[in-house]
Amino acid sequence: MxxxxxxxxxxxxxxxxxxxxxxxxxxxxxxxxxxxxxxxxxxxxxxxxxxxxxxxxxxxxxxxxxxxxxxxxxxxxxxxxxNPAKVEVPVIPEDLKEAMAELAARAESLSEQLEERMGD
Structure with missing residues (x-):
C-alpha cells in the first residue's frame, strides 16, 4: 500500500x-x-x-x-x-454563385458609369 x-x-x-x-x-x-x-x-x-x-x-x-x-x-x-428541431441549410449551386457575382460586378460597373454621368 x-x-x-x-x-x-x-x-x-x-x-x-x-x-x-x-x-x-x-x-x-x-x-x-x-x-x-x-x-x-x-x-x-x-x-x-x-x-x-x-x-x-x-x-x-x-x-x-x-x-x-x-x-x-x-x-x-x-x-x-x-424532438430534434429540423435545421435546413440552403446550398447555393456553384453556377448560381458565379452568376450572382457577375451580376454584382455588372451592377457596380453601371453604378460607377451613372456616377460619372451625374458628375458631368
Whole structure:
C-alpha cells in the first residue's frame, strides 16, 4: 500500500491508499484544502474538526450546484434528442454563385458609369 502525504488547512496528514489511487487522493485533498484555505482567510485559525466540517460542507454545496446543473443539461439533451428541431441549410449551386457575382460586378460597373454621368 502506498502512503500519501498532504496538507489541509494548517495540518499535515498521511493516509494509506490503494496502488494507483494516490493521484485521486491528492486531488481530493487539494479540493478540500482549497476550501479550508478560504475559510482560514476569512475566519482565521480554528479547530481542525470545525475546519474540516466547514470545508466539507462548502464542497457539498458546490457538488449539489453542479449536480443540479448536470441534471438540467441532461434533461435538455434528452428533450432535444427526442424532438430534434429540423435545421435546413440552403446550398447555393456553384453556377448560381458565379452568376450572382457577375451580376454584382455588372451592377457596380453601371453604378460607377451613372456616377460619372451625374458628375458631368
Amino acid at each position: 502506498a502512503e500519501v502525504d498532504f496538507t489541509i488547512g494548517h495540518k499535515e496528514y498521511r493516509l494509506a491508499s490503494q496502488p494507483g489511487e494516490e493521484r485521486l487522493l491528492k486531488r481530493a485533498a487539494a479540493l478540500l484544502d482549497t476550501e479550508a484555505q478560504q475559510i482560514l482567510e476569512q475566519a482565521g485559525r480554528m479547530p481542525e474538526p470545525r475546519l474540516l466540517l466547514l470545508a466539507g460542507l462548502m464542497l457539498a454545496d458546490k457538488f449539489n450546484t453542479l449536480e443540479d446543473r448536470a441534471d438540467k443539461a441532461e434533461k435538455q439533451l434528452q428533450r432535444l434528442q427526442s
